Amino acid sequence: MTDDDAVLLRTDGHAAHLVLNRPRAINALNHAMVKRIAGALTAWERDPAVATVVITGAGERGLCAGGDIRAIHADAAAGTTASAAFWRDEYRLNAHIARFSKPYVAVMDGIVMGGGVGVSAHGGVRVVTERSRVAMPETGIGFVPDVGGTWLLSRAPGELGTHLALTGAAVGAGDALLCGLADHCVPADRLPEVLAALATDGAQDVVKRYARPAPAGELADHRSWIDHCYGAGTVEEIVGRLLDSGEPAAKEAAQTILTRSPVALKVTLAALRRTAELRTLEEALEQEYRVSCAALSSPDLVEGIRAQVIDKDRAPRWSPPTLGEVTAEQVERFFAPLAGTAGAAGPGGTEFAHMFE
Numbered sequence: 001m002t003d004d005d006a007v008l009l010r011t012d013g014h015a016a017h018l019v020l021n022r023p024r025a026i027n028a029l030n031h032a033m034v035k036r037i038a039g040a041l042t043a044w045e046r047d048p049a050v051a052t053v054v055i056t057g058a059g060e061r062g063l064c065a066g067g068d069i070r071a072i073h074a075d076a077a078a079g080t081t082a083s084a085a086f087w088r089d090e091y092r093l094n095a096h097i098a099r100f101s102k103p104y105v106a107v108m109d110g111i112v113m114g115g116g117v118g119v120s121a122h123g124g125v126r127v128v129t130e131r132s133r134v135a136m137p138e139t140g141i142g143f144v145p146d147v148g149g150t151w152l153l154s155r156a157p158g159e160l161g162t163h164l165a166l167t168g169a170a171v172g173a174g175d176a177l178l179c180g181l182a183d184h185c186v187p188a189d190r191l192p193e194v195l196a197a198l199a200t201d202g203a204q205d206v207v208k209r210y211a212r213p214a215p216a217g218e219l220a221d222h223r224s225w226i227d228h229c230y231g232a233g234t235v236e237e238i239v240g241r242l243l244d245s246g247e248p249a250a251k252e253a254a255q256t257i258l259t260r261s262p263v264a265l266k267v268t269l270a271a272l273r274r275t276a277e278l279r280t281l282e283e284a285l286e287q288e289y290r291v292s293c294a295a296l297s298s299p300d301l302v303e304g305i306r307a308q309v310i311d312k313d314r315a316p317r318w319s320p321p322t323l324g325e326v327t328a329e330q331v332e333r334f335f336a337p338l339a340g341t342a343g344a345a346g347p348g349g350t351e352f353a354h355m356f357e
Helices: 031-046 069-078 082-098 149-154 160-167 173-178 188-197 203-210 219-230 235-244 248-257 262-275 281-295 299-310 328-333
Strands: 007-012 015-020 052-057 062-064 104-108 111-113 125-128 133-135
Touching: 007 031, 015 031, 031 052, 031 082, 052 062, 062 104, 069 082, 069 299, 082 281, 104 188, 125 173, 125 203, 149 160, 149 262, 149 281, 160 219, 160 235, 160 248, 160 262, 173 219, 188 203, 219 235, 219 248, 235 248, 235 262, 262 281, 262 299, 262 328
Parallel strands: 015 052, 052 104, 062 111, 104 125, 111 133
Antiparallel strands: 007 015
């Protein structure tokens, strides 16, 4: 498969279509795909014949399972910087999608995780189906939510976003709507009609025409313990509250969290809290870029991907292995300005502002 084949471009009437086309990898994104999407969006934004842009995924499994983490593993293990270049362009693409001047319809059918959230949940018209499973599962591989995920999750109602970020739990259509990750639910078997109608009709009108009530979610019924437990100031406190709450689902969440990278958990909580105070998505992406680049030199990223994807033994050996052993200095390292950047800006700083010019 060539780079062009991995993202298919076509137009149908007034709609331009991006089709992520790596179905065997659940359409995982690589650098060439990001560049091809970015180039297409720039061209279509200037083309008066294009009224709407639509992104879908090839195959039956989902829109996109995330970034190509095998490539990230190889890069991190070798101590090289290809991933930093990939993230730079990917985050610029996320910002472009959020600011796109025409309707951008994201069909979030099936699995939508990590980088898949980045190319969909920042769009203006976000469609889920009864088959949708949306997640930011980064803590499970020793990483931290990125692609604007900290921006989205920090703005979910109450502490729902904190719950999803720390556990990496996947949610269905109803909870994706509740958390602000999607706008409409359309039955999966009606998607061909939606795509056909977008050739001639306005995006909002089409989607509203076919939208139906989403299947019931689970998070609304758990808001009381989620908001109380995840409102704590530290990950250790959160886990303690979850275990003490008496709720079976809370205990299950605690048990899940305790399998995640302790460093990634603490950095994730700090990132969410800091992002809640930021003003723009671009500021959040700048912060995420610093965090992601720092993660390249963290042993947990290599180990997490090894355990989950390479060897698949599901037994990562985190370093350090417990929450109590993670120091404040270790966490702060992830937010420090990168070497070679001007100034020592903190959260919301401008050392990467030129990323979005």
